[in-house]
Amino acid sequence: MSAASPDPIATADEFAARSGVLPAQELRALAASGALAAEPGLLADQIQPASLDLRLGRRAWRVRASFLAGRRATVSDRLAEFAMHEIDLGPGAVLETGCVYVVELAERLALPAGVSAAANAKSSTGRLDLFTRLIGDRQAEFDRVEAGYAGPLHVEISPRTFSVLVRPGARLNQLRLRAGHAVIADEALRALHRAEPLVDTDEALIDGGLGFSVDLSPQAADGTVGWRARRHSGLIDLDRIGHYPVGAFWEPVRAQTASGGIILDPGAFYILVSREAVSVPPATAAEMVPYMAVAGEFRVHYAGFFDPGFGHREAGGQGSRGVLEVRCHEAPFALEHGQMVGRLVYERMRARPDLLYGRDIGSNYQGQALKLSKHFQSP
Structure with a gap:
């Protein structure tokens, strides 16, 4: 994807001087530097105004219990203990209600020392009652990645109401990157x-x-x-x-x-x-x-x-x-x-993003009222 950025990212000191949520142009700069990487490579439309869409990889595991890696283990270490069987998502696979799955993500991180990350389900994911949580190596919380994290990412998926058919590349959750304290009092x-x-x-x-x-x-x-x-x-x-x-x-x-x-x-x-x-x-x-x-x-x-x-x-x-x-x-x-x-x-925001929700991207829910997920016909 394009490496162009008017505000390239260099050192942790720069992050400390400017707190806030990283906008689209800085996410692109991180991608160009290799701090955000993926196999296959990142797509331009994964970059949202203030977040990065994450994609399912090819391998998934049905697990007997939800788990965190904890400070001393990797997700792979814990999968060796909790996995029941491995699933190839390549041809498409059904994730059934009442079951817990862990899926490798296509993206991996090598964050600068001053940047942390938080994950959340995408709107359509939540509206299907798909419970998702990000898991990182040696991380003690779901959906949180400590500043300076370097390693792969996995997502726990637990369908609560509807069984779903998924394939590699499906985007169920998203990542928001922050420098310092961003909350507005x-x-x-x-x-x-x-x-x-x-x-x-x-x-x-x-x-x-x-x-x-x-x-x-x-x-x-x-x-x-x-x-x-x-x-x-x-x-x-x-x-x-x-x-x-x-x-x-x-x-x-x-x-x-x-x-x-x-x-x-x-x-x-x-x-x-x-x-x-x-x-x-x-x-x-x-x-x-x-x-x-x-x-x-x-x-x-x-x-x-x-x-x-x-x-x-x-x-x-x-x-x-x-x-x-x-x-x-x-x-x-x-x-x-x-x-x-x-x-x-x-x-x-650390800076005003160079694209906005609704105006510059294909946003499904701008101007919404009561609305089901995009998978359903208009009632």
Whole structure:
């Protein structure tokens, strides 16, 4: 891919002097330097405004338990202990619900000393209830890669609702690189909102990030407020876009209480939408923070990176609502319209990216409302 960059990366001292999320042009510079590498080589469209799409490699393993490598082991070391059998993804392979898989990724890292990384599922991955977590050699946390890491990457995949057909090159998760501390504190976030509104409501709730609530007003003429996944449905081929009929995999959810709320069933998976339309200015990036009710009744959200330009007027947006992936746990739970369900944490970019979500890339979800993954036909 192209090595051109107006801002080449050199030393850890430069990173220390300029904190923030690395933009597209700096990701390209890292690729040109070999700090981001892949076999086969990186593709230009893997570079997003503030993240890098990761691709599945050819080898996968069905494992008997989820695991972390830990400080003293590699992923390969742990696979020798936990793998049940190896799978060749080359001709395509089915990953079944209720099973845990570890798949090698095509990409590997040789990060500068001042750069760390975090991973998250892509939007379409979360909306299929595919649970993914990045694993690195000698790393003690999922989805986190320490500054200066050099080595291969693997991803744990656990389909929760739909079995899926995958092949090498499938992009299920993405990587965001950071230098130093990038989170925008609440006081600065309030100032940003006053200068450039981050939500379309009269008042922004800012406390540990930008709060948002659930919209349970009808999203269609038939009163649909969201979607609930059907259990024991068919196989989804991740390469088929706009292919599957909605009714074969989802059932509409309508108001179930006198106040217009719904009752979440334990173990069920829902797609809902935020009440607020949010905007991510070009000099910022955001991440939706996983939210759990205090008593642990439900969990909101698996996928979480919002790139610069999401919902922003400069990128052709007029605010975009956040799609919520909701799973209920031990007991039925009454969810009400307008109930607070999570927050967006905003981060500074190290530099304004040279491309924006929605305007410069083929973004599937700019201007979205209630929307299933791109694999389904329009309802």
